[in-house]
Amino acid sequence: MTAGYHFSQKHILGINHLSPEDINFILTTAESFKEISTRKIKKVPTLRGHTIVNLFFEPSTRTRLSFEIAAKRMSADTFNISAATSSATKGETLVDTARNISAMNPDIIIIRHAFSGAAVMLTRYIDAAVINAGDGTHEHPSQGLLDMMTVREHKGRLDGLKIAIIGDILHSRVAHSNILGFTRMGSQVFVYGPATLLPKGLDHLGAKICSSLEEAVKEADVVMALRIQKERQNDPLFPSLREYAQKYGVTRDVVGLARPDAIVMHPGPINRGVELMSDVADGPRSVILEQVTNGVAVRMALLYLVMGNS
Amino acid sequence: MSENWLLKNGRIIDPVNSVDQQKDLLIIGGRLAAAGTPVPENVQTVDASGCWIVPGLIDMHVHLREPGEEYKEDIVSGTMAAAAGGFTGVACMPNTSPVNDCHAVTSFILEQAEKGFARVYPVGAISKSSKGESLAEFGEMKDAGVVAVSDDGRPVLNSQLMRRALEYASDYNLAVISHSEEISLAQNGVMNEGMVSTRLGLRGIPAVAESIMVYREIALSEYTGKPVHIAHVSTAMSADLIRSAKSRGVRVTAETTPHYFTLTEEAVEGYDTNAKMNPPLRSEIDRQAILSGLADGTFDAVATDHAPHSSLEKEVEFDLAANGIIGLETAVSLTLALVRDGIISEQRFVELLSVNPARILGVPGGALSDGAAADVTVIHPEMEFEYTSESVVSKSRNSPFLGWKFRGRSVMTLVDGKVMFNILP
Numbered sequence: 001m002t003a004g005y006h007f008s009q010k011h012i013l014g015i016n017h018l019s020p021e022d023i024n025f026i027l028t029t030a031e032s033f034k035e036i037s038t039r040k041i042k043k044v045p046t047l048r049g050h051t052i053v054n055l056f057f058e059p060s061t062r063t064r065l066s067f068e069i070a071a072k073r074m075s076a077d078t079f080n081i082s083a084a085t086s087s088a089t090k091g092e093t094l095v096d097t098a099r100n101i102s103a104m105n106p107d108i109i110i111i112r113h114a115f116s117g118a119a120v121m122l123t124r125y126i127d128a129a130v131i132n133a134g135d136g137t138h139e140h141p142s143q144g145l146l147d148m149m150t151v152r153e154h155k156g157r158l159d160g161l162k163i164a165i166i167g168d169i170l171h172s173r174v175a176h177s178n179i180l181g182f183t184r185m186g187s188q189v190f191v192y193g194p195a196t197l198l199p200k201g202l203d204h205l206g207a208k209i210c211s212s213l214e215e216a217v218k219e220a221d222v223v224m225a226l227r228i229q230k231e232r233q234n235d236p237l238f239p240s241l242r243e244y245a246q247k248y249g250v251t252r253d254v255v256g257l258a259r260p261d262a263i264v265m266h267p268g269p270i271n272r273g274v275e276l277m278s279d280v281a282d283g284p285r286s287v288i289l290e291q292v293t294n295g296v297a298v299r300m301a302l303l304y305l306v307m308g309n310s
Numbered sequence: 311m312s313e314n315w316l317l318k319n320g321r322i323i324d325p326v327n328s329v330d331q332q333k334d335l336l337i338i339g340g341r342l343a344a345a346g347t348p349v350p351e352n353v354q355t356v357d358a359s360g361c362w363i364v365p366g367l368i369d370m371h372v373h374l375r376e377p378g379e380e381y382k383e384d385i386v387s388g389t390m391a392a393a394a395g396g397f398t399g400v401a402c403m404p405n406t407s408p409v410n411d412c413h414a415v416t417s418f419i420l421e422q423a424e425k426g427f428a429r430v431y432p433v434g435a436i437s438k439s440s441k442g443e444s445l446a447e448f449g450e451m452k453d454a455g456v457v458a459v460s461d462d463g464r465p466v467l468n469s470q471l472m473r474r475a476l477e478y479a480s481d482y483n484l485a486v487i488s489h490s491e492e493i494s495l496a497q498n499g500v501m502n503e504g505m506v507s508t509r510l511g512l513r514g515i516p517a518v519a520e521s522i523m524v525y526r527e528i529a530l531s532e533y534t535g536k537p538v539h540i541a542h543v544s545t546a547m548s549a550d551l552i553r554s555a556k557s558r559g560v561r562v563t564a565e566t567t568p569h570y571f572t573l574t575e576e577a578v579e580g581y582d583t584n585a586k587m588n589p590p591l592r593s594e595i596d597r598q599a600i601l602s603g604l605a606d607g608t609f610d611a612v613a614t615d616h617a618p619h620s621s622l623e624k625e626v627e628f629d630l631a632a633n634g635i636i637g638l639e640t641a642v643s644l645t646l647a648l649v650r651d652g653i654i655s656e657q658r659f660v661e662l663l664s665v666n667p668a669r670i671l672g673v674p675g676g677a678l679s680d681g682a683a684a685d686v687t688v689i690h691p692e693m694e695f696e697y698t699s700e701s702v703v704s705k706s707r708n709s710p711f712l713g714w715k716f717r718g719r720s721v722m723t724l725v726d727g728k729v730m731f732n733i734l735p
Contacts, residue, residue: 200503
């Protein structure tokens with residue numbers, strides 16, 4: 001840690017806003033919090049009296065539960081608003097919803113939204129700290145951080161690694177956060193997927209675009225498969241899930257190209273047999289459930305750190 | 311108020327009459343007086359020292375929102391903004407509610423315009439309700455006063471309909487203005503496709519979505535021999551296509567806007583909905599190509615695509631925000647910057663904003679000829695001001711230029727010799 005370093009982020013909107021020092025500090029804080037979740041009494045009083053609102057405009061099981069568990073283990077009061085029960089269904093604008101919630105003086109608003117930029121937009125209208133829990137196809141910073149934490153635990157470092165990310169980069173906020181995060185920490189990110197799912201200008205984010213699965217995965221330290229979103233059928237992105245699984249799916253043979261100690265990751269939820277085969281997902285290289293465990297620790301750290309700055 | 315004016319000591323720039331010299335301009339009874347005409351007793355004198363005096367500027371592409379969306383703008387407020395920005399005439403696009411696709415709507419617009427502050431030239435729809443299915447009644451709309459036809463806001467996707475529109479419009483000497491966009495490529499994009507859209511996670515609109523359609527319009531114009539005008543050009547490839555078409559004699563004309571030659575996709579950073587328009591702000595390479603096209607004559611006109619929207623349409627998620635920005639009050643300042651940067655001459659400035667729009671639309675103006683109606687714009691090329699939300703004359707505030715400090719602006723606008731705007735002492 002650099003001398004005189006001070007974590008100064010009020011909001012967590014994206015990995016793009018975080019410096020390498022910030023990322024290191026968040027991960028180190030998360031590592032120290034991880035133990036709390038293994039205690040018999042999984043609760044510390046750190047955020048007692050703080051109000052945290054989970055504002056979820058998009059369905060989510062894992063991320064929402066993870067944030068809620070993180071908040072409760074820190075003794076914060078948490079409130080959940082989901083799209084189905086919110087005023088959005090009555091035609092209220094996001095700005096009005098935010099202003100109304102803000103009028104009840106929450107300390108942190110955690111937002112998940114289908115549109116990119118929704119979290120950034122909230123910060124213009126409210127005083128509370130905002131944590132982006134995934135906005136459109138922009139960023140999912142807490143996922144990027146928990147992925148980095150998991151890699152650091154296994155590899156002991158975040159620099160000089162080869163990270164292979166396979167699949168739908170175009171629609172993946174997780175991929176965007178990870179490309180920004182791992183490259184910022186000194187690793188190289190190799191991406192591969194159908195050309196239709198690799199967005200323009202990806203190289204400007206720092207990723208190396210590969211022309212074959214082999215090129216991407218060979219000697220990799222980490223192999224990450226991304227979820228194919230079956231609901232995107234209006235745009236002819238690839239012919240069929242069957243062909244996708246054959247040509248782009250992460251199989252045992254594919255993982256065999258990576259380093260012998262490579263780990264396999266997936267942000268979930270998995271389409272088993274499409275982007276990731278079951279024997280790999282459940283195999284010895286898979287750290288998918290560790291990612292979920294670390295998610296709670298990372299989110300505890302984020303809540304703690306943004307509160308320390310308010 | 312007297313319609314006799316003496317504008318003293320200004321620099322008169324009138325390319326059509328090959329005039330660029332410091333001299334007085336005399337207006338008698340709302341008309342431009344010939345040199346040597348005795349100055350009448352009841353004349354109001356204005357000291358225009360340091361100013362340019364040019365033929366009234368004409369914005370050939372605005373949205374006045376009336377009828378139907380008067381909470382955003384109406385014909386009176388829109389023409390007031392026009393006069394404040396130095397425009398004596400504006401061509402208003404037909405995508406109102408109802409669409410201006412028949413003589414009744416055209417007549418209504420012109421009736422409202424009588425209370426306005428600038429001449430209003432209605433543009434009729436190409437297709438009924440701008441649905442792209444069948445031709446609107448060009449003949450009747452022409453009788454009612456339209457000067458051009460366009461389905462602006464959306465493209466004419468059916469190529470046969472566009473061909474017929476070019477042919478039929480020529481019977482009535484109506485300019486056909488193309489909103490060039492291949493919808494299947496633009497999909498539901500909300501900004502230029504490229505590095506910034508990827509970084510921000512916003513759906514992109516590729517530059518080719520515009521350029522492919524620009525090429526179709528050129529091909530149809532070349533085949534039929536009929537003229538076509540390309541609206542709001544934003545891409546380098548479109549500029550190249552237009553340049554090469556012109557060089558082989560195709561009757562294509564084109565406009566671009568101040569935002570395409572001033573801003574790039576980087577302006578969307580921070581999800582600023584005032585940087586959202588269609589076509590979208592493009593890359594720096596495109597911006598440079600637009601500047602080259604302005605310099606070498608590829609572009610005939612600078613138009614604003616003035617598109618007022620209220621906070622209801624703009625204070626929302628970027629994906630949901632309406633396309634468009636206001637532009638009438640910033641166009642002169644932004645285009646003057648090109649003169650100062652040596653990209654265009656003073657004469658070309660006048661051609662882009664007055665001479666050519668008048669010629670393409672076939673409307674009076676574009677020159678300070680003896681006996682013509684006194685539509686005159688006075689510009690102070692050095693006057694500095696800050697463009698603030700409070701200073702905006704338009705009903706709407708959706709501009710990416712709020713807070714910009716400008717050098718040079720329009721200071722007096724006369725239509726028919728009547729002062730519609732004046733900040734000269």
